Amino acid sequence: MAEKLVGVNYAPPDLRAKITGRARYAEDFRAQGMVFMKLLLSPMPHCRVRGVDDSRARRVPGFIDIMRASEVNQPEGPTEAMLTDEPKYEGEPILAVAAESEEACAAAIEAIELDLEPLPFVLDPLQGLRPNGPNAYTEGNQFSGQDGWSTYKWTDADFAEVDAGRMPNPANPLVEWTKGDIEAGFAEATVIIEEAIVHQSVTHHPMEPRSTMAYWENGRLHAFVSTQSAQRTKMGMAGALEVDPEEITFVSEFTGGGFGSKIPGHTHMSLAPLMSRKIGRPVMHRVTRYEENYIGRARPGFQAWAKMGFRADGKCTAIDLMIVQDSGPYGAGDHNTASNIADITYTPGNMRYRGFPMYTNTPPKAAQRGPGGAQINGMLEPLIDQAARELNMDRLAIRILNAPTVEYGMGPRSQRMTSTRAKEALRLGAELFDYENKIQLSGQRNGSKVTGIGLGLSTYTAGSRGYDGLMVIRPDGKLYVYQGIGNLGTHSISDTARPAAELLGLNWDQVEIIWGDSSRGMPNSSVQAGSQTTHAHSRANYAAAQDALRKIRAIAARQLGGNANQYRVDNGRVLGPGGSMTFAQVAQRAIALGGEYDGHTLPGDLNAATVPAANMHVGTGLMGVARDNFGGEGGIYSWLAVFGLIELDVETGQFETKELVCATDVGTVVHPRSLGAQCYGGAIQGMGMAMSQRWVFDPQYGVPFANRLYTARPPSIMDAPRSMAWDAVGIPDPQTPTGAKGIGEPSVGAGSAVLTTAIADAMGGRCLCRTPLTPDLIVAELEGRPLPFGRLDQHVG
Amino acid sequence: MHDVESVGVLEKKYSRRTFIKGVIATGATVSSANYLFRGPNILGAATLQSTTERLLTLTVNGQERRVDVLPNETLAMTLRYKLNLTGTKLGCDRAECGACTVLVDGVNQYSCSILTHQLRGRSVTTIEGLENADTGELSVVQQAVMDEGGFQCAFCAPGFVMSMTAMVANNPNVTREEARVALSGNLCRCADYDKILNCAMRAAELARSV
């Protein structure tokens, strides 16, 4: 019997390379004659480049060439260009210099004289909404493809409400939706909780900065890129450079994290290829941590008002939510997602959402692990506890009561889900945490330390449909799985092949995973984002494996006699009434038969990008190739319930996370150890987002103070909870053949929520309703001192 | 970790202060340019007239390597761009993340913050030097990572593995809590700390059994 693969731990096939120094990330590639490129970053948050004098730079020994904004595509409206003559944040690249050495690049950049015209800028989106507040663009602060630029402001009366600490009621919200009857919902409520909330922006800071190396050879581009996705990033790069995707050899074997900041690659990855084309030399663009802070993306901050109504039994009956979003110069969609996730997590039935996404002159925003969801779950969970307190209800019971079942539809269109096991996750987590006993410790004081219990529920997208799988059983008897997804550390390049290999009755040592190099064939794939991949590509590979299985059986029946359906596979053999064949023999037979067996004929419904990839392997063995036609209806979401115990030192405002428990609904568990790591890793990231990572700007000059790892500090090993445990509900998703949904996103909001609720708990139920939860903020609140900044001020850390 | 290492014998040779002093002595300013790299001659790069490379013999992974280095060149840059040892990673360029950790005479050090010319006569071990070159046998720490499925993106892994190597060599009876402190100079942005500590414990166990 072949071994079981799904639900079993294993060492991913790329692990040995990662710990012997053989794994090559983008900056580890070299080419003969390689030179360096560096960017000149804007020193101002918003300015116009009136002139560039590069005469001294050109005399720097080793200088090769310079690239200006006029040489790259300049899209219309608030869309990012690779280089710009009107920088809209401090750190935006103005021009690029190539030189024989990085040092010469820097010397040349220092020798460039810029004539800059400073322009008005806005950092805090709420300031931009003031009647005479500054705009991020000279043309205005709102853009529509149809009508172009316009300006949107609130009135003095609106700000009188804001300043009085109440939710304003501005005319013509930029985004608005309602469901149910919100008035009736609040009328039904016994308790109404209303809070103003600030959630800071947070830089992604993946461990590997976004370096690129590129060269051209006979018109073909060879690009070595740090990206989350692979096949889809190649398509993005082809679009940006206006070249045929088949003329690119795209390499991204290993990526040192992305967390949403490198989904389809990134804007600046195309600069090295452009510079290389211009100067005819291989170009290394090594991005430093400092540069990564600026061009590396960030999660948008929120200034929000939330009003939630609860019936006497604890049921949430209405939510009125309003979010002002720091969209950076180029926009972000987090606030919309946040509104939908507020609805699905607390199931009010009656909800109004008003959104105000505002452009600002702060570094660009992008999806960051659980975009929107992570902010809203971390922000609203303490409000659920306030309601429980006022209703004298148990904190777990109120969450179980309000958590959705599969019947609840999300958002204004009441989108249904394929499976929802939120209540089960809460119950499982409570058991694992020993909630009944632990909750008794809430508020217990030991010297200056007070115990706080944290609870949170978080959700996010966890799948998508319709991609292609491609695999070949070669005459060596092994299965070669060709992956077009990226390899950013989630192990999905191999995890998503395990259900397929199991269907084909193979042991893991009979499977080879091919990834990260387009010259070896990348089928059409999902972007590696939104926790889609485990779902999307376990399906796509499963479809290809079903296709392979059908062909294997057909060959066996042809060769050995009998009915194809009577043949089964096990341990690299196909066995049935007429005897057995090895997969090696089957592969040889497939090559001899040709046609669909070895990929000479491909299914007509494949996505176009898969065809060239499949064509690379025609005639090499028995090809399994198919589109995911499994179908399905509704959104695919996974869930995470978290429980935690902290000790808050009420004298210093410091706290330590003692325990963390994660219980998740991800359908079928494919790779337990990796799943646990995604739960813990995301949760700890969420803790950093709520706690130690900072986003602080000098309001006078618009430049960030927290621009390195030590100032925007991600959690270290000392911050990790002392004890951690996880488990999964383990009920398969009924609409996918592998039963598996993704994880990765919801853990960030869960980790944030565990801290926001635990700290409020340790402080006697007081919600600080703002991140980061710095010791100064905590101590000021405990001592009843006023904050040194406005209640809703953003970017003050 | 950095503070701890700056104490005693090491202080003279490798502290950040010495690093900065070294840079100043070479006439370069302490600016971002210290973290920049100058193309190696083997790649056809021209040289800046203002600075001169000097030939140096380094012991890296047990081999004597002769290499031309600039006065302000960091060990990380020499390893990555001149000796083609790209296993050592740069996560921050300046003593904030530990991705660049190597062993210098058995002590874990940030190679982004050591000047190569300070290492005359010293012995450097990088991630490439842990595996047995003849048999392909992994070191106890590497084997522990394989056993425990450590790391996610693993950009931090070479640094952690080097710190763990120094840790188990010093104390194969290290506790989980002590391991946490010993590894606190390395940052994992994927926050795979639970598995990293599992690896550390497994490595100590393997070290005790050899």
Ligand code: FES
């Ligand atoms: S690169 Fe040396 S400590 Fe970060």
Ligand code: FES
């Ligand atoms: S595994 Fe990604 S930084 Fe450690």
